Amino acid sequence: MAISLTLLIPLWSCIASAVFAGSILDRDSSDRVHRIAAFLVAGTSFWAFCEINGQVQSDPAVVLAWVRASALGWVWIGPASLHLLLAIDDAPLPRLRRALPVLYGISGLILVLDWTTPWIHPAVVRAEWGWAYTLGPGSPVLFAHAGAGLIGAAAIGWRRFLRAPSPEKRGPPRWLIGAIPVPIAVALLTDALLPLAGVQVPRLGAASFAVLGGVIAWCFRRYDHSLLAPDRFAGEILETLPTSVAMLWLDGTIRSANAAMARLLVGSTDPLGGVRLTDRLEGFSGDLAEEVSDQHCEIVAATGAREPVSISSSMLRDRRGTPIGLVVVARDLAEVVSLRKGLLLSGRLAAVGELAAGIAHEINNPLAYLRANLNLLRQHWQALGGKVMELATSPETSELLGEGEELIDESLEGVEHAAAIVRDVRGLAHAGRGQWESADLHRLLDGVIRMAAPQLTARASIEKCYASIPPIFCAPQELQQVFLNLVLNAGQAIQASGTIRVITERDRGAVIVRVEDDGCGIDSKVLGRIFDPFYTTKPVGTGTGLGLGIAYEIVRRHGGEITVESELGAGASFRVRLPVSADTLPD
Numbered sequence: 001m002a003i004s005l006t007l008l009i010p011l012w013s014c015i016a017s018a019v020f021a022g023s024i025l026d027r028d029s030s031d032r033v034h035r036i037a038a039f040l041v042a043g044t045s046f047w048a049f050c051e052i053n054g055q056v057q058s059d060p061a062v063v064l065a066w067v068r069a070s071a072l073g074w075v076w077i078g079p080a081s082l083h084l085l086l087a088i089d090d091a092p093l094p095r096l097r098r099a100l101p102v103l104y105g106i107s108g109l110i111l112v113l114d115w116t117t118p119w120i121h122p123a124v125v126r127a128e129w130g131w132a133y134t135l136g137p138g139s140p141v142l143f144a145h146a147g148a149g150l151i152g153a154a155a156i157g158w159r160r161f162l163r164a165p166s167p168e169k170r171g172p173p174r175w176l177i178g179a180i181p182v183p184i185a186v187a188l189l190t191d192a193l194l195p196l197a198g199v200q201v202p203r204l205g206a207a208s209f210a211v212l213g214g215v216i217a218w219c220f221r222r223y224d225h226s227l228l229a230p231d232r233f234a235g236e237i238l239e240t241l242p243t244s245v246a247m248l249w250l251d252g253t254i255r256s257a258n259a260a261m262a263r264l265l266v267g268s269t270d271p272l273g274g275v276r277l278t279d280r281l282e283g284f285s286g287d288l289a290e291e292v293s294d295q296h297c298e299i300v301a302a303t304g305a306r307e308p309v310s311i312s313s314s315m316l317r318d319r320r321g322t323p324i325g326l327v328v329v330a331r332d333l334a335e336v337v338s339l340r341k342g343l344l345l346s347g348r349l350a351a352v353g354e355l356a357a358g359i360a361h362e363i364n365n366p367l368a369y370l371r372a373n374l375n376l377l378r379q380h381w382q383a384l385g386g387k388v389m390e391l392a393t394s395p396e397t398s399e400l401l402g403e404g405e406e407l408i409d410e411s412l413e414g415v416e417h418a419a420a421i422v423r424d425v426r427g428l429a430h431a432g433r434g435q436w437e438s439a440d441l442h443r444l445l446d447g448v449i450r451m452a453a454p455q456l457t458a459r460a461s462i463e464k465c466y467a468s469i470p471p472i473f474c475a476p477q478e479l480q481q482v483f484l485n486l487v488l489n490a491g492q493a494i495q496a497s498g499t500i501r502v503i504t505e506r507d508r509g510a511v512i513v514r515v516e517d518d519g520c521g522i523d524s525k526v527l528g529r530i531f532d533p534f535y536t537t538k539p540v541g542t543g544t545g546l547g548l549g550i551a552y553e554i555v556r557r558h559g560g561e562i563t564v565e566s567e568l569g570a571g572a573s574f575r576v577r578l579p580v581s582a583d584t585l586p587d
Contacts, residue, residue: 006202007055009202010048010049010051010052012207013051013206013207013209014045014052016210017206017210017213018042020041020213021042021045022038023217023220023221024216024220025038032087033087033088036083036084036087037084037220039076040080040216041212041213043072043073043074043077044074044077044209044212045073046070046072046073047074047205047209048207050067050069050070050073051070054124060131064123064124068121071111071115071120072111073206074146074206074209075108075114076107077146077149078148078150079100079104079106081149081152081153082103082150082153082156083100084153084216085152085153085156086100093156103145110145113138118136119136119138119139120142121135122134125200130202135195139192146187147184150183153180179211179212182211183205183208183209183212186204186205187204187209191204191205242260243329243330243331244257244260244261244332245258245260245327245330246258246327247328248277248328249325249326250326251276252276252277252288253276254275255325264299264301266301266302280299280300280301281300282298282299282300282306283296283298284297284311285297286311288311288326288328289323289326291314291315293312294310294311294312295311296310296311297311299330307332308332309331309332310330310333311328311329311330312328314326363418367415367419371415371416371419377408378408378412385404385405435477436474437473437476438471438472439473439476439479440471441469441471441472441511441578442504445466447480448480448484449462452487452488456487459491459495459496459497459498460490460491460500460517462500463499463500463501463502465501465502466503466504469506472579473581475558478554478557478558479558479578481550481551482550482554482555482576483513483576485547487502487515489548490516490519492519493517493520494517494518500517501515501517509579509581510578510580511577511578511580512576512577513578514573515573515574517572518570519571519572520569520571521567521568522566522568524568530564531548531551531562555576555578558578558579560576561577562574562575562577
């Protein structure tokens with residue numbers, strides 16, 4: 001009965017430890033923490049397997065061989081336990097991490113000594129319950145080595161438990177702290193102290209470590225989602241996603257995040273453990289714990305930059321339904337915000353277009369007869385002035401007649417300026433209605449440069465940098481208006497002397513034209529408004545503010561886009577992208 005009971009304990013330890021190890025690997029065999037835990041628990045299974053085979057032998061030499069073979073299972077227990085807790089903990093702990101390879105090396109040395117010398121297990125003896133081994137002079141070093149690793153692991157677990165800000169963080173370290181002293185006490189008593197004192201009792205070290213393996217496996221199952229291993233919470237899939245994803249503790253601190261979230265918050269892929277995400281959300285009115293959906297706000301990066309995002313969160317629960325964390329998804333809205341601004345601008349342009357026809361009709365006719373009347377008035381004034389001068393030759397009379405003629409000329413200039421505004425408004429209303437055909441963009445640009453040259457030669461030179469581009473289907477007269485406006489604006493931005501560069505290049509199914517200058521540049525505060533109708537940075541009376549608005553509308557109707565990059569004092573670069581295909585021909 002005693003022998004069967006002696007075999008039953010290691011048999012249970014062997015089978016249970018094998019099941020526990022398989023259960024841990026079943027969670028995620030690719031995860032480093034799972035592999036370390038499975039290695040630790042599987043070692044106990046091999047240890048118990050050797051004990052079973054040793055107890056059924058009759059030859060003492062064979063029994064001793066099995067005892068020494070069991071070292072492959074137990075010699076790594078100390079460093080493996082420490083390794084597991086270091087992998088779980090996200091703190092640096094540089095000294096312990098540097099000591100880990102040394103501990104593994106000592107374990108290897110002990111294994112060699114046990115196999116080649118009598119210093120660890122010199123012999124086996126018969127006891128009432130079966131075979132028992134004796135301990136050599138090197139055995140205290142063995143137990144001190146294993147105990148140091150286990151005590152270090154318990155210390156890390158205790159430290160993690162004390163620093164845990166929430167109950168769900170205290171769960172795994174609490175159970176591990178409670179389980180680690182069991183094998184330390186039991187194995188130290190039955191496998192070390194009593195044998196050293198000459199008292200032979202059944203060895204329960206393997207069984208006690210099987211209990212520890214069961215606690216580890218239960219923690220992995222109970223706390224789910226690899227909470228013991230925050231460094232791989234979603235594997236390679238999340239790392240490749242452009243969407244920012246983070247796993248939080250219930251207090252809002254990040255415990256793991258993918259590379260996109262790290263880049264969003266700190267501008268790199270450095271770990272974000274300990275960062276409180278809720279402190280980085282500007283304008284967020286919801287509660288992450290209430291599982292928000294598409295809450296628009298801004299994320300404040302470490303540099304102070306603010307990025308528009310859409311936040312969604314979901315509660316993470318264990319298998320028993322207990323909340324253990326949060327999963328937060330932050331979708332970058334920078335492109336959406338840019339498109340929204342473009343739609344607002346298009347809406348404003350459409351509104352101006354609807355009013356343009358009425359404005360032109362209501363103003364153009366009065367301007368026409370006002371211009372005609374002023375021209376006729378000037379003729380009459382000049383004729384009347386000639387008669388007056390024949391009758392009165394005083395200087396005062398001549399001066400008054402000259403001032404009157406100047407007033408008439410200034411009035412005509414004002415009428416012409418008003419007429420120019422009306423023509424620009426009409427151009428905005430009817431932009432994109434020219435004849436569409438296949439056109440050589442380089443020939444069109446050459447014509448624009450020839451037209452603009454007389455106004456630019458005094459202060460700006462033009463450089464052409466043409467690449468090989470195909471003809472595009474477009475309304476040439478409309479595009480000519482766009483590029484002429486950009487070239488003339490570039491010339492006006494150059495105050496004394498400078499250079500305007502006209503550059504073309506191909507971009508897959510589109511061509512790109514850039515008009516760059518080294519003039520005064522555009523203030524970043526107004527850069528977003530330069531395509532707005534009637535907005536101008538020019539002095540009062542020198543511009544209508546419709547040129548770039550018309551250009552924007554023409555390019556948009558061609559299925560393209562126009563953008564600008566500029567800094568105050570560093571020039572400006574306007575970029576026009578136009579599709580080559582005729583698929584964008586408007587209805």
